[in-house]
Amino acid sequence: MERSGRVTVAKGTALNADPASQLRLLDLQALDSALDRLAHRRATLPEIAVIQTLGARLGEVGDELVVAQTLDHDLAREQAKAETDVDQVRQRAERDQQRLDAGSVSSPRELENLQSEISSLGKRRSDLEDVVLEVMERREAAQAEISALVTERDKLTEEAAAASAQRDQVFGEIDSEVAATTAARAAIVPDIPGELLALYEKIRTQSSGVGAAALHRGRCEGCHLALNPGDLGHIRDAAPDAVLRCEECRGILGRTAEPGL
Ligand SMILES: [Zn+2]
Numbered sequence: 001m002e003r004s005g006r007v008t009v010a011k012g013t014a015l016n017a018d019p020a021s022q023l024r025l026l027d028l029q030a031l032d033s034a035l036d037r038l039a040h041r042r043a044t045l046p047e048i049a050v051i052q053t054l055g056a057r058l059g060e061v062g063d064e065l066v067v068a069q070t071l072d073h074d075l076a077r078e079q080a081k082a083e084t085d086v087d088q089v090r091q092r093a094e095r096d097q098q099r100l101d102a103g104s105v106s107s108p109r110e111l112e113n114l115q116s117e118i119s120s121l122g123k124r125r126s127d128l129e130d131v132v133l134e135v136m137e138r139r140e141a142a143q144a145e146i147s148a149l150v151t152e153r154d155k156l157t158e159e160a161a162a163a164s165a166q167r168d169q170v171f172g173e174i175d176s177e178v179a180a181t182t183a184a185r186a187a188i189v190p191d192i193p194g195e196l197l198a199l200y201e202k203i204r205t206q207s208s209g210v211g212a213a214a215l216h217r218g219r220c221e222g223c224h225l226a227l228n229p230g231d232l233g234h235i236r237d238a239a240p241d242a243v244l245r246c247e248e249c250r251g252i253l254g255r256t257a258e259p260g261l
Contacts, residue, residue, distance in 0.1 A: 062153065
């Protein structure tokens with residue numbers, strides 16, 4: 001089912017404008033719609049979302065990298081401490097062994113104590129060496145993670161740079177199209193009476209960018225609704241310089257000289 005629009009002569013001070021300038025308004029609308037599309041395209045470029053996603057992941061990778069580097073740093077300290085402990089135990093065992101070898105200890109009880117200490121130092125050293133090995137393994141894992149994160153960060157950085165370059169290229173294309181369209185628009189504006197232009201601008205801000213539409217085969221091109229025969233008759237009877245508006249979308253109706261009216 002097709003809805004029918006209604007047509008009314010512009011309310012308020014009955015606005016009149018010569019038919020040629022009413023048609024120029026349609027040219028202006030075409031350019032304004034083109035500018036709206038360009039602005040929309042610029043704001044919704046897929047590259048913008050890609051850059052955003054890459055940037056978010058880069059932030060995460062950066063955080064994960066800090067965590068892994070901190071862990072590696074802590075483990076390095078832990079390893080150094082364990083190695084120092086091993087060294088101290090080793091040196092003490094060596095000193096004990098030297099005393100034993102020198103034969104300076106004669107008391108059997110002292111001798112026994114010394115031998116017992118050398119034995120427990122050996123056990124302690126072995127435990128500490130296990131600690132060193134365990135810390136080294138954990139460090140190895142932390143460093144492998146750092147390496148993987150750095151690789152990912154570099155890859156993401158490269159992808160973000162490529163997406164930015166692509167975005168900037170499309171921005172450049174859009175911007176020059178905007179400049180050309182804006183220039184064409186500026187050339188049309190002087191052909192349209194101020195009052196008609198003001199009405200058009202007002203409707204445009206109220207009706208999501210459509211201020212004027214052609215009447216084409218009995219249909220308003222703004223809202224795409226067919227006008228009923230009564231309204232079409234009204235349009236036929238209206239003075240050529242009467243400014244007509246679509247009751248549905250409120251747009252100024254530009255009457256072209258087509259026979260299908
Ligand atoms: Zn309409």
